[in-house]
Amino acid sequence: MTTTTQFKVLEQNHPRVDAYEKVTGRATYASDVYLPGMLACKLLPSARNHARIVSIDTSAAAALPGVRAVITGTDFPDFRFGSGALRDRYMMPREVVNFVGEPIAAVAADDEATAQEAVDLIKVSYEDIPSVVNPLTAMTEGAATVHPELENYEGYGFTMGHNVSTLLDADRGDVEQALHEADVVVEDVYRSQGINQGFLEPMACVADVEPSGRLVIYASTQGPYQIRAGLAAVLEMPVSRIRVVPMELGGGFGAKLRLAFEAFPALLAIRTGRPVKLVNTREEVFTMNGPRLPVTNYIRSGVMNDGTIVAREAYTIFDVGAYLGAGPNSGIGHGIGAYRIPNFRLRSYGVYTNKIYVGSYRASGVADMTFAVESHMDHIAHELGIDPYDLRLHNALREGDVSVSGAVVPSNGLIETLEAIKEKVNWPRDLEDGHGLGLALCEWRSGSGPSTAAISVNDDGTVSLLTGSVDISGSDTSLAAITAEALGIPMDKVVVAKRDTDLAPYTGQSGGSRIVYSQGTAVQRAAEDTVQKLMALAAERLGVPEDALGCEDGRVYVLDNEPQGLTFAQLAAASITSRGGPIIGTASLSSMPYTPVFAAQAAEVKVDRDTGQVKVLRYVQAQDVGVAINPMAVEGQLDGGVVQGIGRALTEDQQFDPETGAVRNPSFASYLMPLAIDLPEIEDVLIRAPAEDGPFGARAVAEPPGFGPPAAIANAVYDAVGVRVKQLPLSGERVLAALNGEYDEIPLDVEALRFAEGII
Amino acid sequence: MKQPLTLNINGEDRQLLVEPFYSLLDCLRDEARLTGSKKGCDEGDCGACTVLMDGKPVTSCLVLAHSAHHARITTIEGLAGVDQLSPVQRAFVEHGGLQCGFCIPGLIMSATGFLQENPDPTEEDVRFAIGGNLCRCTGYSRVIEAIMAAAAEMREAS
Numbered sequence: 001m002t003t004t005t006q007f008k009v010l011e012q013n014h015p016r017v018d019a020y021e022k023v024t025g026r027a028t029y030a031s032d033v034y035l036p037g038m039l040a041c042k043l044l045p046s047a048r049n050h051a052r053i054v055s056i057d058t059s060a061a062a063a064l065p066g067v068r069a070v071i072t073g074t075d076f077p078d079f080r081f082g083s084g085a086l087r088d089r090y091m092m093p094r095e096v097v098n099f100v101g102e103p104i105a106a107v108a109a110d111d112e113a114t115a116q117e118a119v120d121l122i123k124v125s126y127e128d129i130p131s132v133v134n135p136l137t138a139m140t141e142g143a144a145t146v147h148p149e150l151e152n153y154e155g156y157g158f159t160m161g162h163n164v165s166t167l168l169d170a171d172r173g174d175v176e177q178a179l180h181e182a183d184v185v186v187e188d189v190y191r192s193q194g195i196n197q198g199f200l201e202p203m204a205c206v207a208d209v210e211p212s213g214r215l216v217i218y219a220s221t222q223g224p225y226q227i228r229a230g231l232a233a234v235l236e237m238p239v240s241r242i243r244v245v246p247m248e249l250g251g252g253f254g255a256k257l258r259l260a261f262e263a264f265p266a267l268l269a270i271r272t273g274r275p276v277k278l279v280n281t282r283e284e285v286f287t288m289n290g291p292r293l294p295v296t297n298y299i300r301s302g303v304m305n306d307g308t309i310v311a312r313e314a315y316t317i318f319d320v321g322a323y324l325g326a327g328p329n330s331g332i333g334h335g336i337g338a339y340r341i342p343n344f345r346l347r348s349y350g351v352y353t354n355k356i357y358v359g360s361y362r363a364s365g366v367a368d369m370t371f372a373v374e375s376h377m378d379h380i381a382h383e384l385g386i387d388p389y390d391l392r393l394h395n396a397l398r399e400g401d402v403s404v405s406g407a408v409v410p411s412n413g414l415i416e417t418l419e420a421i422k423e424k425v426n427w428p429r430d431l432e433d434g435h436g437l438g439l440a441l442c443e444w445r446s447g448s449g450p451s452t453a454a455i456s457v458n459d460d461g462t463v464s465l466l467t468g469s470v471d472i473s474g475s476d477t478s479l480a481a482i483t484a485e486a487l488g489i490p491m492d493k494v495v496v497a498k499r500d501t502d503l504a505p506y507t508g509q510s511g512g513s514r515i516v517y518s519q520g521t522a523v524q525r526a527a528e529d530t531v532q533k534l535m536a537l538a539a540e541r542l543g544v545p546e547d548a549l550g551c552e553d554g555r556v557y558v559l560d561n562e563p564q565g566l567t568f569a570q571l572a573a574a575s576i577t578s579r580g581g582p583i584i585g586t587a588s589l590s591s592m593p594y595t596p597v598f599a600a601q602a603a604e605v606k607v608d609r610d611t612g613q614v615k616v617l618r619y620v621q622a623q624d625v626g627v628a629i630n631p632m633a634v635e636g637q638l639d640g641g642v643v644q645g646i647g648r649a650l651t652e653d654q655q656f657d658p659e660t661g662a663v664r665n666p667s668f669a670s671y672l673m674p675l676a677i678d679l680p681e682i683e684d685v686l687i688r689a690p691a692e693d694g695p696f697g698a699r700a701v702a703e704p705p706g707f708g709p710p711a712a713i714a715n716a717v718y719d720a721v722g723v724r725v726k727q728l729p730l731s732g733e734r735v736l737a738a739l740n741g742e743y744d745e746i747p748l749d750v751e752a753l754r755f756a757e758g759i760i
Numbered sequence: 761m762k763q764p765l766t767l768n769i770n771g772e773d774r775q776l777l778v779e780p781f782y783s784l785l786d787c788l789r790d791e792a793r794l795t796g797s798k799k800g801c802d803e804g805d806c807g808a809c810t811v812l813m814d815g816k817p818v819t820s821c822l823v824l825a826h827s828a829h830h831a832r833i834t835t836i837e838g839l840a841g842v843d844q845l846s847p848v849q850r851a852f853v854e855h856g857g858l859q860c861g862f863c864i865p866g867l868i869m870s871a872t873g874f875l876q877e878n879p880d881p882t883e884e885d886v887r888f889a890i891g892g893n894l895c896r897c898t899g900y901s902r903v904i905e906a907i908m909a910a911a912a913e914m915r916e917a918s
Binding site: 013015016018019020021022023024025026027028029031032034113197198199200201202248249250251253279281282473474632633635636639640641642643644667668669673675676677679681682 | 793799806835836840853858860863864868887896897
């Protein structure tokens, strides 16, 4: 067991490396970039949800003084792209629009007001095509088809055609037999709502063309290399002709993982030869850039009287909107939760509809799955008369079990997280009328993917760390801490380099709880490589074999004679004229072993029986973080995640017009994210079961906190007033309806799904 | 057409030429090129553009630039001295009251204005004082902790 005292840097609070810039207003976000001669870009959104563009007349717009260029879909190469293998989307529609809000023209003008005036002068003639907005309707025979040509798209596969973009499956054992032999079968249908990522910095980008014709993009992004690749594809340019400079990222949460609107100012910059800036309005953020869309989940379990879950069947329908912006993978990946269930049949559908395309958000879909799975656990517990805590403990995954993906579960702190919550909230506890306590167990895995790092040693003994990853949630500070720990130097001797796609080695996106775990491992290995090179040089200079040397506190010394040694500064200076040259340590990796992350959470709520309003009085979470690289940052992640989850549980609700699919509440005044006044204090317990892999035993942190609140709060509401609401958010209206016995179960034709599945 | 406008920004009189329809926020960012105040919504909902106008916190996106003629404006850029953060800024750094940072200038300005009015607040008071500032990253816990710490430090210093 790792103890926290063995570290010199880790497990201690460190202010962020970028804190001074951020508290003084000096941090530069993409919208803060002002270049000489810069033009402003504005977009024309589609007014229809499914229509053929008969004509777009841009002549009046182009003739407006101050307008420098106008582009429409046919100005781009005839090329479809996608977020994954399936290419279902044009950068800008050429002939057919698929959702209200889809950008169909872009203007560059001397200033924003002129650009907007020009946009308003564009005349579009549409010819409507039958559309479909409800995903359950879209799955039925005879429904309007969103992509009639789907089978001809590149990357078509794993699909059933018609409106089903994706069908994923996961099976183990004999579900029918196990359900037959079970003492009790419990089934539920859950539905979760559309959710906006709610990042505070609207999407923004400045495109510039260098005199050589090279494109430079100042972007607000989690994935500079993904933007570069996306732009290269949709503009038919070699990647070497594009440089992406990631600016300070004002929140992304998955929404800024991929190419968004950067191609519009890019093409306008190419056309005009001048820098072009696009900053979305908040309304555009809500109506143009993919949010999470509603999820419907059917879940059925076979359980023995002692609480052992023997079978699980789950069908999950993810509305993906107009384009498959993010896959429905969590429908199978998280259908059994953090439990050992020997027999399962999981099906996950992605279904096209004529509304804004689905995007990624903090472990896309896992929060929806956790709401269903963890509400269902309480339903099972109540059906059997077993304590919900005991039911979870009884079925919880243990080391050596096989996870849903088939990976063997390594050592972990799941049980400790449950026990910590039990102790912290004093479970079980009788509360006054209208008050309730609810639990949720969350599971996730540390993110993998291509990671690179380079560390160079400066001649004052400091080091410069270069990675290609964008700072997300303080990851630069964590990577600096890992560097410092591995090199045995203090944090303030690590400089984290600003970088762009020309300068830094290729790295995967900053997302999916990937950076500290995977990128951090690359950094740790690069530090080890640096130490090795320093030791080799020291051996040469000191005339002793390498194995006679130690390395500590920024100095390489002779083990038998500590005063004899060379500091990093001396070695760096010496390296300049050495055989090996200046010292730089590097590391690359592309995948990491399965390292799960578990968290247990509890909510204490008060339900107002007259209004149905739910107030969270207390929220406690215990998460296995392995090792806390920077405890202050870890807790910041946990707090922020839970608050996003509380918003999802109670107030956030992206609503869509049932006829047109248009977003009905595209503002912060109508899409209600939690404010400080809405919240209790969040209590965090860090469990430290070091991971077998990962830097110094650290696990991923950022995703699981947001999974638990909807189920924990729904379970607490049940505990408080005895009603189970299976639909999010748990609005006062919905809870009151349930209290009045007027809450309807969600209709879902499961037999039709089982039948449909037989078609493949 | 752009009209002349005089603002005292961070203690300095500035003569600017500003469109009549410009908000104070657009004026600060586009004309004065002080980009610390952020445009998160341009509708007064998020608080990221909060500045002090004659000492009081306002959402600068909802103030017409020309209605601030001759007003005293303090932005995030005006809080720190050379190598010297304000107590509120320092507390945000030390207590980890920031993540992506986009909402932070607004939060710090709200807190700065509030602590001038109420130097000895309860935690509940602080929650209300920043009730107009959205933050999506932090969950507010460490922001509140930082503001309480800054209040204590400022009381001690005075």
